[in-house]
Amino acid sequence: MRMHVMELRPGDRVTEDIFNSFGVFVLQRGASLTDEAIVKLVQHGIDYVDVEPPIKDVPSSPNQSLSASLLNLKPKFEGAIDVFETLFLESLANGKFSDEGIDETLKPLMDDLTAQKDVVSLLMMFNHQDEYTYNHSLQVGLLSFYIAVWMGYDQEEAYKIGKAGYLHDMGKCMIPPHILNKPGKLTEEEFEFIKKHTHYGYELILNSTGDETAALVARQHHERDDGTGYPYGLYKEEIHPYARITAVADTYSAMTSKRVYQSKKEQLTTLQELYKLSFGQLSGEAVQALIRHLIPNFIGKKVLLTTGETGHIVMTNHSDFFRPLVKTETRFADLAKEPETAIQEVFM
Structure with missing residues (x-):
C-alpha cells in the first residue's frame, strides 16, 4: 500500500527499493x-513510499515495558522520600538524626537503578510542588549516583556519592518555614539566612553519622568552580569532587522542578543552561556526562511546542543537541532551523 511519508510509523516495512529524484539509493x-x-526519507525529498499493510496485533512497545518498570520502582521512591521526611523532622526536633534506616532503603533502590536506562522518565516522576x-x-x-557511574566511579563509590546527594539539603530543617517556602523574592537578609543551611547540614550530618565526606558535600554543594558560590567562595581545586557532582544534580533538579516561587523549566532547556554553566561554574566533566547520557532518552518522548503543536522527538541535531527534530501530525519541525519555536513541555 502506498503511503505519504507523514503517515509512516516506526515498524512499517517498505516493499520496494527507494531512490531519490537524483537516483541516489536511500x-x-x-x-x-x-x-x-x-x-x-524527508531529507531526500521523498513524499510517498510503498509499505506492507499494517499488522493489527502489534506487540507492546518498549515504552510500555519501561512504564511498567518505572511503576515498580515508585513504591521504593516513596519509601525513600518517607525516610528523608523522618530524618528531616527528627533533626528539627533533636538536632541530629539516626542513620540506621538510610542504607537499608537507599542501597537496594540504587542497585535497581543500574538497569533503568530511561533516566529522563525516572526524574520526571519527581515533579511535584508538594513537599x-x-x-x-x-x-x-x-x-548524583547516575552521574558518578557515568563518570566511571565504581558502584560502591557511586553509592557514597548518591547518599551524600540524598542528604545534601538536610540543613534546611533549621530554616524557618516562612523563609524556606516563601512564594516571593527573598530579601537580602532572608537569603543570607538560607545560605546557613549549608553549615547546618554539615553539623547535622557529621554529628549524626560521623561521615566527614557527606558533611562536606552538604556544606559545599553551592560552591562554584569560579569562586562565585557560597558559603566560602571556594574555587574548583578547593571543592570536594563529590560536592561538584552533587552541585550539578542539585542545579538540574531545582531548575526542572515546580516550586512555590518559580515554574519548572523544560528539561532540554535546563541541559542547555547547565552546558553554559559548565564553562566556569559547574564541573564540566559532570555536566558532559549528564548531557551525554540524558540526550538519547529524549528520542521518542512526546512534546508540546510553543506553537501549540504536539509531536514526538525523532532525532537530535548534531549541530545543536538541545533543539531536536520533532515529528508533529502534519510536519517535521527542525527546531535548529526554527529559532522562534521551542519545546514547552516534555511528557513521559
Missing part, C-alpha cells in the same frame, strides 16, 4: 522503518 526493499529512516525539599533530596541523590 532505503532497501524489506527495510523496517525507524524514526531515523523516516527522517532520512519539594523531600522529593528534591531523593532526586538529587539518584542523579
Whole structure:
C-alpha cells in the first residue's frame, strides 16, 4: 500500500527499493522503518513510499515495558522520600538524626537503578510542588549516583556519592518555614539566612553519622568552580569532587522542578543552561556526562511546542543537541532551523 511519508510509523516495512529524484539509493526493499529512516526519507525529498499493510496485533512497545518498570520502582521512591521526611523532622526536633534506616532503603533502590536506562522518565516522576525539599533530596541523590557511574566511579563509590546527594539539603530543617517556602523574592537578609543551611547540614550530618565526606558535600554543594558560590567562595581545586557532582544534580533538579516561587523549566532547556554553566561554574566533566547520557532518552518522548503543536522527538541535531527534530501530525519541525519555536513541555 502506498503511503505519504507523514503517515509512516516506526515498524512499517517498505516493499520496494527507494531512490531519490537524483537516483541516489536511500532505503532497501524489506527495510523496517525507524524514526531515523523516516527522517532520512524527508531529507531526500521523498513524499510517498510503498509499505506492507499494517499488522493489527502489534506487540507492546518498549515504552510500555519501561512504564511498567518505572511503576515498580515508585513504591521504593516513596519509601525513600518517607525516610528523608523522618530524618528531616527528627533533626528539627533533636538536632541530629539516626542513620540506621538510610542504607537499608537507599542501597537496594540504587542497585535497581543500574538497569533503568530511561533516566529522563525516572526524574520526571519527581515533579511535584508538594513537599519539594523531600522529593528534591531523593532526586538529587539518584542523579548524583547516575552521574558518578557515568563518570566511571565504581558502584560502591557511586553509592557514597548518591547518599551524600540524598542528604545534601538536610540543613534546611533549621530554616524557618516562612523563609524556606516563601512564594516571593527573598530579601537580602532572608537569603543570607538560607545560605546557613549549608553549615547546618554539615553539623547535622557529621554529628549524626560521623561521615566527614557527606558533611562536606552538604556544606559545599553551592560552591562554584569560579569562586562565585557560597558559603566560602571556594574555587574548583578547593571543592570536594563529590560536592561538584552533587552541585550539578542539585542545579538540574531545582531548575526542572515546580516550586512555590518559580515554574519548572523544560528539561532540554535546563541541559542547555547547565552546558553554559559548565564553562566556569559547574564541573564540566559532570555536566558532559549528564548531557551525554540524558540526550538519547529524549528520542521518542512526546512534546508540546510553543506553537501549540504536539509531536514526538525523532532525532537530535548534531549541530545543536538541545533543539531536536520533532515529528508533529502534519510536519517535521527542525527546531535548529526554527529559532522562534521551542519545546514547552516534555511528557513521559
